[in-house]
Amino acid sequence: MIFRQLYDATSSTYTYLLADENTREALYIDPVFEQQQRDLALVEELGLTLKLVLDTHMHADHVTAAWALKQKTGAEIGSAAVNQAADVDHPLRHGDTIGVGAIQLEVRATPGHTGGCLTYVTQDHSMAFTGDAVLIRGCGRSDFQQGNAATLYHSITEQVFTLPDECRIYPAHDYNGRTRSTVGEEKAHNPRVGGGANEQDFVRYMNAMRLPHPKKIDEALPANLRSGKPEDGRLPPEPDWAPVRLTFAGVPEVEPDWVVEHRDQVTLLDVREPNEIAEPGEQLDNAVMIPVGELHDRVGEVPTDKPIVALCRSGRRSSMAVNILRQSGVERVANIRGGRLRWKEQGLG
Template sequence: MIFRQLYDATSSTYTYLLADEDTREAVYIDTVYEQVQRDRALLDELNLTLKYVLDTHCHADHVTAAWLMKQKTGCKIVSAEAVGADPVDVQVKPGDRIAFGRHHLEVRATPGHTDGCVTYVTEDHKMAFTGDALLIRGCGRSDFQQGNAGTLFHSITEQIFSLPDDCIIYPAHDYAGRTRSTVGEEKAFNPRVGGGASEQDFVGYMKAMRLPHPKKIDIALPANLRSGMPEDGQAPSEPDWADVRVTFSGVPEVEPEWVHQHQPEITILDVREAEELENEYDRLDGAVIVPLSQLRERVGEVPNEKPVVCFCRSGRRSAMAVSILKENGFERVANIHGGLLKWRDSGL
C-alpha cells in the first residue's frame, strides 16, 4: 500500500493518502480546503486516481476539501450517515467498507466527540484513522456539537481499544508534533482513558476541562455540512493566463508545449549561466537572459507586462527563479516543466 501523512500547520490537521500500488486507486482522509493544490499535485506525481475522499467527522476547526476535490478529480465524497452532510455520494454506517484496489477501510462508529464520528480501519487491522475520537495521549473534546463524554468512553474502549495492540493510531490532529501512536500505547499511557481508567474517571476528567471554542467553528460547521462547498457553489478561481499546475513542492509549472504555442504572449526568462548558452541550438528565441546567480540584483531587468515563464537545463534552477520573482511582486509567473531536457524530449 502507498501511504502518506500530510499536515496543515494552520489547523494542525493531518490528511492521509492511501492507495493500491497495482491499480493506483487512492483515497484521501480528512482533507483541508486550503491544501487542495498540494493534495492534487501529490496524486499527479504518484500517478494515482482518487476514488474517494473521506471525512472522519464534521470538523469544527477547518473546512473540508471534499467537495472541491470532487470538482477537480471526479472522486466520490464519503461521510457518515449520522453527520447528515449534503452533498455526499456515499453515506457510510458501521460495518461498511470503502474499497480501493485490493484494499479496503472498515467503518467503525466512534461517536462522543460528535454524533457522526467514525474510525476507518484497514483490512489487516494494522492502521486506524481515528479522527478526533482518540488523539495521541488525548481525545476529542465532548463539550459541544453533540459531545458526550460517556459515549466517547465507550467508543474508544469498545471500538478502538478492541483492535490489536500493535495497530497504529493515526489521529486527525496533533498540536505537539507527534505523528502516530499505537492502541497498546494509548491503552497504557493515555492520561484520560488509558491505564485502566473507568468511565467515571474519564467523564470526570472531561467535565473538568475548560477549553475555548475553535476559532473557525462558525465558518467550518455550516461549510462542512455542505461537504466544504462554498455558499455560492463556485470553486475558487485559478490562474487564467495559462494551464498552470502546482507541484507537490509548491512550484507553479507550465508544459513546454504550451510555452511553444504561446511564445508571443509571454516573457521567457532563461536563468542559465553564460557558458551554457554558447550553442545557439540550446537557446529559446526572444528569451530574456539573466543567470540565476545574478537574478536578485538584476530582477529589474525582467519585464513584468506579460506573464513570465522561467527556463534552465532541467527546471530545477528555474524553480528557484520563480520564487525570487514572486518575492519581488511578480504574480503571473511559472516554471517550464523539465526545462531544456523536456523541451528536447517533446521535439520542440
C-alpha cells in the same frame, strides 16, 4: 499499499493518502480545503487516480476539501450518515466497508467528540484512522456538536482499544508534532482514558476542561455540512493566463509546448549560465537572460507587463527562479516543466 501522511500547519490537521499499488486507485482521509492543490499534485506525481474522499467527522477547525476534490477528479465522498451532509455518495454506518482496490476499510462508529465520528480500520487491523476520537496522548473535546464524554469513553474503549495493541493509530490532528501512536501505547499512557481509567474518571476529566471555542467553527460547520462546497458553489480561482499546474513541491508549472504556442504573450526568463547558452542552438529568441545566482540582485530587470515563464536545463534552477520572483511580489509566473530537456523531447527546437 502506497501511504502518505500530510500536514496542514494552520489547523494542525493530518490528511492521509492510501492507494492500491496495483490498480493505482487512491483515497484521501480528512483533506483540507486550502491544501487541495497540494493533494491533487501528489496524486498526479505518483501516477494515481483519486476515487474516494473520506471524512472522519464534521470538522470545526477547517473546511474539508471533499467537494472540491470531487469536482476536479470525479472522486466519490464518504462520511457518517448521521451527519446528513450534502453531496455525499456514501453515507456510512457502523460495520460498513469502503475503499479502493485491495485497500478496504472497516467503518467503526466512534461518536462522543461529535455525534457523527467514524474510525476507519484496515482489514488486517494494522492501522486505524481515528479522527478526533483518539489523539496521541489525548482525545477530542466533548463539549459541543452533540459531544458526550460518556459516549466518547465507550467509543474509545469498545471500538479502538479492542484492536490489537500493535495497531497503529493515525489521528486527525496533533498540536505537538507527533505523527502516530499505537493502541497499546494509548491504553497504557493516554492521560485521559488510559492506564486503567474508568468511565467516571474520564467523564470527570473531560467535564473539568475549559477550552476556547474553535476559531473557525462558525465558518467550518456550515461548509462541512455541504461537504466543503463554498456558498457560491464555485471552486477557488486559478491562474487564467495559462494552464498552470502546481507541483507537490508548490511550484507552478506550464508545459513547453504551451510556451511555444503563446510566445508573444509571455516573457521568457532564461536562468542558465552564459556558457550553456553559448552552445549551438541554445540561445532562444527574445529571452531575458539572467543566471539564477544573480536573480536576487537583478529581479528589477525582469519585465512584468506579461506573465513570466522561467527556463533552465532541467527545470530545477528555474523553479528556484520562480520562487525568487514570487517572493518579490510577482504573481503571474511559472516554471517551464522539465526545462530545456523536455522542450527538446517535445521536438520544439
